Amino acid sequence: MLLWATDDPFIPSGTVLPVYIQSNIDRVWVVGLPDDLVTSSGLNRMEVPLAHLELVGNRERAETRAREFAPFALTYAENLQVGLPIRANPDNNARRVYRMREGDIIKVIDVSARGVPPLGVTGEPLPGRWYRVLTEDGTMGYTFSYRLRLFEHAGGPLAAPEVAAAAGFAGSDLDLLLSRTWQPESYLAMINSGRIDLDELSRRWHFNPGPENNVARIMMPGINRSFPFASIVPTGTRAWRFDGTSLSAQLRSDTTLVVQFTEGGGSVRTLTFVSLPVDIDDLIAAEMTRRTSLYNEILNHGPVFTSSNFGTITFGANGVFTWSGFDLLVPQHIPRSAQGTGTVSMDLFLSPALEGSHRGAFSMRFNGSDGREVATLRSMYSIDSQGLRLEIAPEANMDGVTVARRASSPMVMFFSADTEVAGLPGNDLF
Secondary structure, eight states: OBSSOBTTTTBOTTOOOOEEEEETTTTEEEEEOOTTOOOTTSOSEEEEEGGGBOOOSSHHHHHHHHHHHGGGTTEEEEEOSTTOEEESSSSTTSOEEEEOOTTOEEEEEEEOSSOOOOBOTTSSBOSSOEEEEEETTSOEEEEEGGGEEEEEOOSSSOOOOOOOOTTSOOOHHHHHHHHSOBEEHHHHHHHHHTOOOHHHHHTOOEEEOOTTTTEEEEEETTEEEEEEOSOEEEEETTEEEETTSSOEEEEEETTEEEEEEEOTTSOEEEEEEEOOSSOHHHHHHHHHHHHHHHHHHHHHHOSEEEETTTEEEEEOGGGEEEEEOOGGGTTTTSOTTOOSEEEEEEEEEEOHHHHTTOSEEEEEEEEOTTSSEEEEEEEEEEEETTEEEEEEOOGGGEETTEEOSOOSSOOEEEEEEEOOOOSOTTOOOO
């Protein structure tokens, strides 16, 4: 049974065809054509990619399978989101087997009766269904329909038709507005600077124009606004009003969107959003890999570091540490309530002026007697085979997650390296 329509000649998905040869070298089937069709070369046989045909057995079984497949035989979908994943199972935590590009066309094979809808940024389940799908190059898996545009293909070029948007107004610019994922421009600044704030990025602030349910939504720090609209009305060049609300939007470029709305006191709020060149999940994964690599470098040079003045720091698996003998730092830098245990996060960056003199910077979060965090010590560091050099970065010298400059009277500590680990909770690396 044909899963993916052919072009020469056009044969729709769901057609039962006889199979003559399977070539694993060329990755094709040689199939016979229906009686009234021939190729442009006048042949009554053609090659079909292996993944584009489901081998069922005899004709009777194939026709039964075709009847089961009929509800989805002509159904394809266009992907509307950069990096939308196809997963091994209908579960948002399942292994990703494929990552689609925006505009990719996939074949819908079936709808899944199982699977839980993924949660949106508000914590509510997204509207849609899990579909079993096939990519043109042969990957089979499951994807959620929230960012898919389903359509039927009954001949001609395989492409999603232009459709009227929620406003009843079609146009490539409006399609662009409605199909993109729009994030705050601060996210793009992170990417361009290479300084990724995972805490900020994981909040997934965004503007959703709401093509699925005619409810636009803005989720930003201090803003959680929904705008139920009746239609989207053009008001100028690449500009629209969400009818029935105070919300308006204008594309400044294909990747920059400015939205305006009226706040409770009557003032007009303007926000700028961008379409990112990479997927947020990929950004998060890359940043976590970077941080793990830096932390492992410290582990590999120690994991125990000792100073005659500032005690002994032991780094362990999963970012835990113990620090004994730090009395000289109390209470100016570390409070008396700190118990000398906690976690390390490689969550800080250096300004360009400091990058030549330091390897990096990190935060040490100290636990209190009840196990909860009571203090954070931020430090720049350098490391070599001899040991670890720490320089405390005061809060006043921080610019967000970046150490902007050295203190006027820096507190510098040198710890010699040791490979022996003694009594570190949770240490399973060594």
